[in-house]
Amino acid sequence: MGKVQAVFGNGSPGAITRSVDDIVISVKNAYSGEIAFGTPVFLEAGGAVPFNTAAPQEYSSFLGFAVRVADKTPDTYPQDQSGEEQAGTWKPGDVMEVLVRGGITVELAAGGETGDPVYLRKSDGALTAVSGQEGTTVLLENVRIRRPAGAGGRNTEVTVNKRNLI
Numbered sequence: 001m002g003k004v005q006a007v008f009g010n011g012s013p014g015a016i017t018r019s020v021d022d023i024v025i026s027v028k029n030a031y032s033g034e035i036a037f038g039t040p041v042f043l044e045a046g047g048a049v050p051f052n053t054a055a056p057q058e059y060s061s062f063l064g065f066a067v068r069v070a071d072k073t074p075d076t077y078p079q080d081q082s083g084e085e086q087a088g089t090w091k092p093g094d095v096m097e098v099l100v101r102g103g104i105t106v107e108l109a110a111g112g113e114t115g116d117p118v119y120l121r122k123s124d125g126a127l128t129a130v131s132g133q134e135g136t137t138v139l140l141e142n143v144r145i146r147r148p149a150g151a152g153g154r155n156t157e158v159t160v161n162k163r164n165l166i
Contacts (some may be wrong), residue, residue, distance in 0.1 A: 011105040013038030014068030014088065017146070017157045022102025024067055029096045034089035037068040038106040040120060040127065040140065041098055043165055048098060051125040051138075059141055062164050064100040066090055100163045103146055108156040111148050118143040118158055 014037025016022055029035055030047030041048040041064060042057040048066075051057060068088055090096035109121065112129025119128050119137035129145060131137050142164055147157040 011155060011157075012068060012088075013105055013107050013155060014066055015105045016067060016099060016102065017105055018103035018159075023100050023163060024097050024102075025064075025100055026095050027063070027098050029090045029092055029094045032092055034091055035066050035096065037066050037088045037090075038104065039066045040064070040106075041066055048096065051120055053122060053125050056120075056122045056138060059138055059164075062140055062142075064098040064160060064164075065104045065106060065158075067097040067099050067104065069097050099160060100165070101160050103157055103159045105155045105157055107154055108145075108149065108158075111156060112145050113148055114145055116145045117141075118145065 011017060016024070027043075028047030030044060031049040035041065035048070035050050039050050040062065041050055042061045043063045044061070048063055106127055108118070108128060109126035110128040110130045116129045118140045119131055120126070120140065121128055121132065121137055123136065128137070131139070142161045143158050144161060145156060146159045149156045
């Protein structure tokens with residue numbers, strides 16, 4: 001007899017978790033490198049870019065999160081389905097999909113509980129539920145944890161409560 005899965009993870013980074021009232025827009029990847037799925041992106045002239053640790057952006061230019069779209073990117077999921085590092089990025093110049101309101105799965109360096117705010121660490125650009133010392137993080141004012149990562153999981157479901165830009 002087969003084994004029944006009793007615990008389900010929150011999905012892969014960049015996967016939309018709710019679809020009733022999500023808003024996803026298309027914007028050009030204006031960054032010179034690849035942008036991984038689930039990465040918070042900021043609006044700059046010419047398109048979207050990831051968080052810049054050398055010259056951190058302010059919350060006011062926060063756009064949303066890079067979305068995993070299976071039919072637009074050939075490397076959306078790893079070939080072996082091992083469950084380890086999930087492949088998939090938006091290449092430079094791609095017209096990428098960005099979630100500006102709704103639920104999405106992301107990786108959080110330090111987890112939190114349902115309703116906790118989400119911050120970006122200025123040192124490495126990682127998402128976290130811990131504010132740290134003053135001036136070391138950027139609060140994503142409209143983003144809250146919806147469902148924390150389960151036991152042994154690293155992916156957390158967050159909700160962008162309202163559009164920040166556009």
